[in-house]
Amino acid sequence: MRLKKFEHFEPRTLSEACQLLNEHGSKASVIAGGTDLVVRMKYGVTTPECLINLKKVDGLSAISSVGENLHLGALATLTQVRCSELVQERYPILAEAALAVGAAQLQNMGTIGGNICLEPRCWYFQQGNSWRQARPNCFKNGGAVCYMAKGSKRCYALYCGDTAAALLALGAKVRLVSLGGERTVPVEEFFVDDGMRHTNLRPGELLAEVILPGPGTGQRGTYLKYRKRGALDFPIVGVAAVINKGATAASRLRIAVTGVGSSPSLVVPPADFPAGTGLTHEMIDRMAEIARKQVKPVSHMEVSPGYRKELVGVLVRDALEKLAGA
Amino acid sequence: MSEYAVLGKRLPRVDGPVKAAGTARFTDDLSLPGMLYGKILRSPHAHARIVRIDTTRAENHPGVRAVIVGEDFGDYRYGLRADTRDEYPLARGKVRYLGEEVAAVAAVDEETALEALNLIQVEYEVLSAVTDPEEALREGAPQLHDDKPGNISVHMKTSFGDVDDAFRQADYIREDRFYSQSVLHGFLEPNAALALWEAPNRITIWASKQSPYFLYRNLSNCFNVPLSNVRLIQPYIGGGFGGKNGGYPVDFCAVMLSKKTGRPVKIVLTMEEVLSSHRRRHPMIVRLKTGVKKDGTILAHDCRIIADGGAGTGVGPSTIANAFYFLNLPYVVPNVRYEAFRVYTNRPISVAQRGNGIQQIRYAADVQLEMIAHDLGLDPVQIRQKNAVYTGYRTASGMNIHSCGLQETITEAVKAAEWETHYRPWQEKEKEPLGRIATGVGIACNSFQSGARLTGHNCCTAVIKVHEDGTASLLTGSTDSGQGSETVLAMIVAEVLGTRLEDVFVPQTDSTVTPVDPGSFGSRVSSTAGNAVLIAAQDARSQLLPVAAELLKAAPEDIEFRDRKVLVRGAPDRVLRFRDLTRQTVAWGSGTSIIGQGSWGQTVPPMNFETGEGDASGAYSFGTQAAWVEVDTQTGKVTVPRMVVAHDLGFALNPLAVEGQHEGSIAGGVGHTIYEHCVEENGQNLTPNLTAYGLPTVYDLPEEMVSLSIETIDPVGAFGAKESGEGTQVSTIPAIVNAIHNAIGVWITDLPVTPEKVLKALRDRKAQDRATEGGQP
Structure with a gap:
């Protein structure tokens, strides 16, 4: 089946892209790898009048060291990210997360920028036209109901990006550009826990770059993904954990969770969480319990909220045990 | 083994290259x-x-x-x-x-x-809609069809032997409820x-x-x-798989x-x-009561089934009858009682799917047998050996077993699974703390009809046209839906004519050209169409033989067709190329056409959908599967790293094709057991796409799949062959479910085995242990 007609723009520069985005506003969708957007367009749940294709924007897929940081262009494919020697050497957790996305074909097409911006998912949203006609539209399809949480005032679609959890745990930042200028925000400030609008991207703004801070030395991290099958599936729960040697207590341990709410979220260690010593089993158990208690899953897609909560505890424990043993 | 020149060889499928290259034309390509x-x-x-x-x-x-x-x-x-x-x-x-x-x-x-x-x-x-079959049976439930009161699409009630008396004689009785879910066919x-x-x-x-x-x-x-x-x-x-x-x-x-x-x-x-x-497998609620002697000998089954038929009947009567027939096999059941309701619900229509009704019943019966063995402290292998049917056995309902290698399949499966090394009874493991990954092994047996014997036209016909260059076209109405029959039937022609697989072309079914055929269902093609092809090939051969005898100056009975040659037994110098024989035959006299024809149908009477009395087929396959599972005791996730299939298929016409069938059975069975189900809400499927539905990927299938063929040379099927395509999926579910019990001590009686269910069952184990001790001594 062919897609509905749309205009297709291929800007050569970021400013040209921003110009187009400004011009067409909400009628436009930005496309990079298309692995998420095209599926939604086929379903007819996203019907842009024009597509702004970033593929031809110069230099947007570069992975390069800038000072002591590492910059990833938003257009770098997941395959590029996971195969990059710089990423593998300095932030192996990100390579791990990129490898966990979908399958090889999707990694070849999908980009890091697209994976971060991945539209929240829900059984009641990503469905074909005739399926949706069988019930009133949910929030995400322009209606006024959330079938995941009947009676709720908001949409509980699940954010299921893998790389965002790793980036969150790494303390990465994203550079956002618009006609008016640019801003760089930490990943945790980029996301919003709202199925309808899960990022802080402002109208006319584009995600241009991911910035990984520091040389990555003295850092260990891992991304664990629990999914139904060995390939293809989005995470039921994904947990990223990063330990920084010699850092202060607050930044020493960073844990991020994805697949649980409408955005990825950080699990914050308590203020008294010990620094400077190795992770003991007691500390790990305690952290797992904190994580389990902190998450408040609502969606019953695939599994019940209770089971999803359990999994968060298990995966946090597994991740920390792995880091402690490494 | 070397008796045949073509059959029994591991020949790659003739449709392989075009499918692999993407040049095969499917309907949408036209x-x-x-x-x-x-x-x-x-x-x-x-x-x-x-x-x-x-x-x-x-x-x-x-x-x-x-x-x-x-x-x-x-x-x-x-x-x-x-x-x-x-x-x-x-x-x-x-x-x-x-x-x-x-x-x-x-x-x-x-x-x-x-x-x-x-x-x-x-x-x-x-x-108002009704989507639950038990509710659909209740008084006052919404009615789907005006002429089918009570939403009953099919009702079957039958009994053989004296079931009540058998339960009185029984030392131990168990009664359990099992549920098998909605599964889709999964053709791509x-x-x-x-x-x-x-x-x-x-x-x-x-x-x-x-x-x-x-x-x-x-x-x-x-x-x-x-x-x-x-x-x-x-x-x-x-792919079709019944859909x-x-x-x-x-x-x-x-x-x-x-x-x-x-x-x-x-x-x-x-x-x-x-x-x-579209269509799907019948979800079934199976309530099964079984009585045994202290030593595990089965005395009786009393079975009640409620099958969710969806909104139409389809081939439902055959599904319901099949479930009864295979309550009687592969174990000796001297007394049996059965009542089944196939119920209309406001859901898509349930039809046949690989195993048609038999998976559901054998899942219940074989898991329950394992429960009984566990309750009585009996060995799971021995209880199966003790109850296994044998050649010459006749079921209480009148099914006749003419060839049976069930015991051998048990022996071979156990050996290949290294059962002695890996199996320890749960009673023994129970005392030890569960590690993060618990492992277990399980075993289950199966039987299947080698060609469902339905009423009406039920025979297969083959026409073989031998071309003057020694090649042949085989016209058959038996469709290759991916199971490989095109290759196997061509091999039979090549065997009889003494040519090679590549010398035989099998055009696809065309109702104007190919003979009418019942279809590719009920595991019938190799054995039933195979016999028709054998007869047709012999007919073609017999038309060539007099010419060969004349040209070679030999008695027809001394002539052999082998490897594109026509030979005289005992006279190695008298040889003719097969293509020369065909050319000369075609030109003989004023010319002739060599067209062989053959028809073959089963001699047993049709399946009886009312009483289930008599045979369901002229021959039955038997088999055993062993599964090795790993259960993550923290997440509840079950994986099956290893699976063994040992199948009595009579004769392996093409061992490579058989392996493909066995691996496909494991894939289908693992999907049914662990991964697949339609999540529905008020009759609406929430998972109508391949991302959400979750067919297992190659990563989710056993890394090691062992395929063993036990050859018993059945008197009925072509060259002694029986089926090897559906029976092998019948025991996959109970083998895995039994292995899960062996790993963590819980019985999963409600499919699919989702991680969440496993975790809950683990937690409820104590409560469940109490509940399952309900059997009366």
Whole structure:
């Protein structure tokens, strides 16, 4: 089946892209790898009048060291990210997360920028036209109901990006550009826990770059993904954990969770969480319990909220045990 | 072993290269000049009265050539038997499930057809729906069909032996409830049809069918066209598994739209349409009571089944009968009682799927046998050996076993699974703390019909045309839906004519050209069509033999056909190339054609859908599967790293093809056990796409799959062959479920085995232990 007609723009520069985005506003969708957007367009749940294709924007897929940081262009494919020697050497957790996305074909097409911006998912949203006609539209399809949480005032679609959890745990930042200028925000400030609008991207703004801070030395991290099958599936729960040697207590341990709410979220260690010593089993158990208690899953897609909560505890424990043993 | 020149060899499938290269043409790859595209409008309600359909706007839409509704088909209904015809090409008066076909459009392209669907106005009066078969049986439940009170689609009640007395004699009795869920067929080529109506009354249709002659008759009846004018051509098929047997709305609509427009019309369903509203396996609630002696000898089964039939009957009577027949095998059951209700619900129609009704019953019976062994402290292997049927056995219901290698399959499976090393009874493991990953092994046995013996036309016919260059064409109506029959049947021809596999061409089914055939269901092709091909090849050979005798100056009985040569036994110097023989034969006298013909049908009477008495087939396969599982005790996730299939298939016509079948069975069985189910809400499938439905990927299948063939040379099947395609999936579920118990001590009686269920069961184990001690001593 062919897609509905749309205009297709291929800007050569970021400013040209921003110009187009400004011009067409909400009628436009930005496309990079298309692995998420095209599926939604086929379903007819996203019907842009024009597509702004970033593929031809110069230099947007570069992975390069800038000072002591590492910059990833938003257009770098997941395959590029996971195969990059710089990423593998300095932030192996990100390579791990990129490898966990979908399958090889999707990694070849999908980009890091697209994976971060991945539209929240829900059984009641990503469905074909005739399926949706069988019930009133949910929030995400322009209606006024959330079938995941009947009676709720908001949409509980699940954010299921893998790389965002790793980036969150790494303390990465994203550079956002618009006609008016640019801003760089930490990943945790980029996301919003709202199925309808899960990022802080402002109208006319584009995600241009991911910035990984520091040389990555003295850092260990891992991304664990629990999914139904060995390939293809989005995470039921994904947990990223990063330990920084010699850092202060607050930044020493960073844990991020994805697949649980409408955005990825950080699990914050308590203020008294010990620094400077190795992770003991007691500390790990305690952290797992904190994580389990902190998450408040609502969606019953695939599994019940209770089971999803359990999994968060298990995966946090597994991740920390792995880091402690490494 | 070396008795045969071609058979028994591991020959790659003849359709392999074109499928691997992507050049095989499936229905959607075909197009005709002037072809229109069809789309189907489906019901958004699970149960509703159709008050009015207004197609005017759709008809006036530019590019639309025809719009059809139920009334266009008059009163035509279809189904397995006269009394079960409850399906319409398009809904009439009422819709009975969400996704049921209501109208269809033909337009110049797909987009226009889709636009037109939105312009069809259907006014519904929504009725209350019932999607649970137990609720559908209750008084006051919404009724689906006016002529089927109580929502009963099929009822079967039967008994053999003295069940009550057997339970009185029993030392131990268990009663359990098992549930097997809605599983989809999982073929990757959606249903598709390309139809051409030529006035006044000629139909040509290319359709994805595993049993094309059902549709050939359906179309003749529906359009009142003689069978000679129904030409059904079978392109390559992307899997069927029971979901492409009969005629479906997609076929009827394509023909009707072509009739209305005078142009060819193609309809290809989307995967969403297939997964949400096409056919599926029968979900079943099985209540099974079993009595045994102290030593584990089975005395009786008392079984009650409620099968969720969905909104129509389809081949349901065969499913219900099959479940009864295979309550009697593969173990000796001297007394048996059975009552089954196949119930209408407002859900898509349940039909046959690889194993047709037998998986569900054997899952219950074999897991329960394991429970009994566990309760009585008996060895799981020994209890199966003790109860295994044997050659010469006749079931209480009258099924006759002429060849049986069940004991050997148990022995071989146990050996290959290194059972002695890995098996420790749960009672022993129970005392130790559970590690993060708990491992266990499980075993289960199976039996299956080698060709379901149904009523009506049930024989296979083959015609072999030998060309003058020594090659041959085999005309058969038995369809290769991916199981490899094209290769195996060609091998039989090559064996008898002494040629090679590549010398035999098997064109795809074409009802104008190929002989009528029951279809590729019930594991019948290798054994039944195989015999027909054998007879036809012998017929062709017998036409060549007199010429060969004359040319070689030898007695016909001394002549051998082997490796493209014609030889005289005991006289190595007298040789003729087979192609020279065929050339000379064709030119003999004023010329002749070498056309061999053969028909073969089973000699047993048809299956009895009322009482289940007698045979279900002329031959039965037997087998054993062993599974090794790993259970993550923190997440509940079950993986099956290793699985063994040991199958008594009579004779392995092509061991490579057999392995493919065994691996496919494991894939299907693992999917059914662990991964697949339709999540539904008020009759709406929430998982109608391949991302959400979750067919297992290659990563989710056993890394090691061991395929063992036990050859018993059956007296009935071609060259002693029995089936090896469906029976092997029958025991996959109980083998895995039994292994899970061996790993973590819980019984999963409700499929699929989701991680969440496993985790809950682990936590509830103490409570469950109490509950399952309910059996009376």
